[in-house]
Amino acid sequence: MATDFHILCGFLGSGKTTLLLDLLGTPEGADTAVLVNDVGAINVDGAVVASSGDTQVAMLSNGCVCCSVGNDLVATVDDLVYGRIDAGLPPFRRMVLECSGLSRPSPIVRSLADLGAHDFRVRVLSTFDAGQGTEHAASFEEAAAQLAAAQAIVLTRLDLDGAPDAAASAAAARAVNPLARIVAEPDRPARALAAFDGQGLTAAAVADPAAAVGGLRAMRHPRIGVFLATLPAGCDWGTVAHWIEDLAARCGDRLLRVKGAVAVAGVDGPLLIQGVGTIFGPPMRLRPGTGGEPGRLVIIARDLSRAELAEVCEPYGATVVET
Known part of the structure; x- marks a missing residue:
């Protein structure tokens, strides 16, 4: 069984950790390995995810994985995969790399080429703050790169009182990346499942x-x-x-x-x-x-x-x- 490797991107404060925690809080979120990257000396997001339950979490705090020279992403993934094999367990159902809000996806995709032996199905997800996502993409090059690279864009903040109109937010996200599947689900657990498990690879590959x-x-x-x-x-x-x-x-x-x-x-x-x-x-x-x-x-x-x-x-x- 091939493991789905999700590169979870999104600008600072756009709801990446919340989306991930919502997935891990569902029965379907079991059998997930999480790698959390932060640019600070203290990996706050990693600590939050690690305290959420029994999920296997690896924390990468040596700088943003998209620009660090000699980052330990590949070695950490290898350790997780081979540790699973040594324990006599089947492969993880999915692995999720939660990136720093300032990461660019393309260098991360490049680094994963060294993991070709694991036969991962790599997918890029990006969160999009329904209220501020358009402003982020216009003002910050990193936000634009994250959204444009995504196979799925997940609208966040739709569950809050006074949330922006979902249709208008979806149109704004689509203007940045018309190739992405837009997840516009106000229910948080359903949103997480749609983001991580609702992507048809075959359909995405052959669509015009x-x-x-x-x-x-x-x-x-x-x-x-x-x-x-x-x-x-x-x-x-x-x-x-x-x-x-x-x-x-x-x-x-x-x-x-x-x-x-x-x-x-x-x-x-x-x-x-x-x-x-x-x-x-x-x-x-x-x-x-x-x-x-x-x-x-x-x-x-x-x-x-x-x-x-x-x-x-x-x-x-x-x-x-x-x-």
Whole structure:
């Protein structure tokens, strides 16, 4: 049984620890290992989670895992996994890394590449304060990167008196990342279960990403742009790979998310291309007829104009429009 590895992100004070505690308080939350990272000398969030019950908790207090050199994330995960094996127990159902509110997801995803032998199913979740999430994403680069990288965005504060309208909050979150599944559940235990266990990997992999970006113009974020790049049919893989490398190099930290399917000459069926920040996973071959129309990729970027993006794309025959 493969273990689900959740990278739980969210800006400072957006409700990450509360969401995690709500999960651990349910019967379904059993068999979960938790890694908590904080940038302070005292890992306050880790202490809170560790005191909540019998959950196995590992605390990482050597700085933010996304930027610390020589952080012990990989070693700690190895210890948890092999300790479970030595005890004669089955793998954890899930592992949750609760990141610092100032973490960026892409370096964390990069570090997890060293854990390939464990065959984790890695997912990025981000909390979104229904009252202040839009302001956070507009003012703080870390918040924008967290939201754009997420496969699921969990709206928090919906259970409080005078909470913002859920539909309006969901629309604001979708304007930042139209590719994410939005969890807008006011009941806290139900919200936690929907966040951690309600993600269909197969459906997410084959859905047409471009279909999610329609109608966003009215909700346009002041700093985050959602673009649709179209590559010509029948490109060879070398052209696609060079375009991806150029895109990552030219855009740098402004590139937040890329997802879409491309038709490559000599390959039966489209290839799914996915990137978080400048980190791209290996292409995944899809069955013919899945993944939407091949050649269309959604690009989410911060402080990047269509003209700048077109300079990167046009040499490879790609066209770019802003949604």
